[in-house]
Amino acid sequence: xxxxxxxxxPVTLSEEAFLTINCTYTATGYPxxxxxxxxxxxxxxxxxxxxxADDKGSNKGFEATYRKETTSFHLEKGSVQVSDxxxxxCALTSSYDKVIFGPGTSLSVIP
Amino acid sequence: NxxxxxxxxxxxxxxxxxxxxxxxxDMNHEYMSWYRxxxxxxxxxxxxxxxxxxxxxxxxxxxxxxxxxTTEDFPLRLLSAAPSQTSVYFCxxxxxxxxxxxxxxxxxxxxxx
Numbered sequence: 001x002x003x004x005x006x007x008x009x010p011v012t013l014s015e016e017a018f019l020t021i022n023c024t025y026t027a028t029g030y031p032x033x034x035x036x037x038x039x040x041x042x043x044x045x046x047x048x049x050x051x052x053a054d055d056k057g058s059n060k061g062f063e064a065t066y067r068k069e070t071t072s073f074h075l076e077k078g079s080v081q082v083s084d085x086x087x088x089x090c091a092l093t094s095s096y097d098k099v100i101f102g103p104g105t106s107l108s109v110i111p
Numbered sequence: 112n113x114x115x116x117x118x119x120x121x122x123x124x125x126x127x128x129x130x131x132x133x134x135x136x137d138m139n140h141e142y143m144s145w146y147r148x149x150x151x152x153x154x155x156x157x158x159x160x161x162x163x164x165x166x167x168x169x170x171x172x173x174x175x176x177x178x179x180x181t182t183e184d185f186p187l188r189l190l191s192a193a194p195s196q197t198s199v200y201f202c203x204x205x206x207x208x209x210x211x212x213x214x215x216x217x218x219x220x221x222x223x224x
Contacts (some may be wrong), residue, residue: 017190022182032210034212036213042212042217042218043201043203043215043216043217043218044114044154044201044203044215045215046213046214049212051210052113088208089153089154091176093210093211097142097208099205099213100152101153101154103153104153104154
């Protein structure tokens with residue numbers, strides 16, 4: 001069945017460091033791919049999405065490119081801030097219109 | 112512009128009690144879902160609905176009931192609360208038939224003692 005795998009956390013970075021959170025997926029057909037962010041004590045928020053191969057989603061300085069050849073959708077940010085500390089979830093919408101979430105990756109950014 | 116509204120935000124129940132978690136959305140979304148979030152377990156789908164009058168089970172439906180009488184509302188009922196149902200519950204909604212992301216509520220933190 002369809003699945004999403006994310007890198008294990010927690011990830012701890014210093015402010016202004018470069019961030020990569022790896023995400024790979026298994027799916028039949030052509031899924032849409034998403035990144036969600038969950039700040040402490042809140043619900044998930046949609047961060048960015050991509051709907052077809054080679055699409056790049058971007059928002060708030062975060063980017064992710066839909067790589068069909070490697071079935072990946074890695075999240076990147078050039079310079080993280082303390083306010084980016086959160087849990088990040090990779091997700092896909094399958095050909096059956098079902099949403100599959102990865103397990104989440106916790107990010108802590110220290111000043 | 113309320114989005115998805117969940118009530119209550121916090122609740123403590125005794126084992127065996129029943130209660131209903133409320134969820135309402137004002138975006139005319141057809142698709143609504145209930146998830147529970149536990150440490151180390153990620154998000155697990157409890158029940159979902161693709162429109163008024165239509166519901167289906169997710170991966171962890173036991174001990175929960177849902178109904179969908181209107182597009183806006185999707186309440187989750189705990190029939191007889193158990194300590195294993197201590198969790199944070201999220202309601203989410205989205206449009207169907209395309210690459211639409213979820214809008215999540217802010218969650219209900221439930222403790223069963």
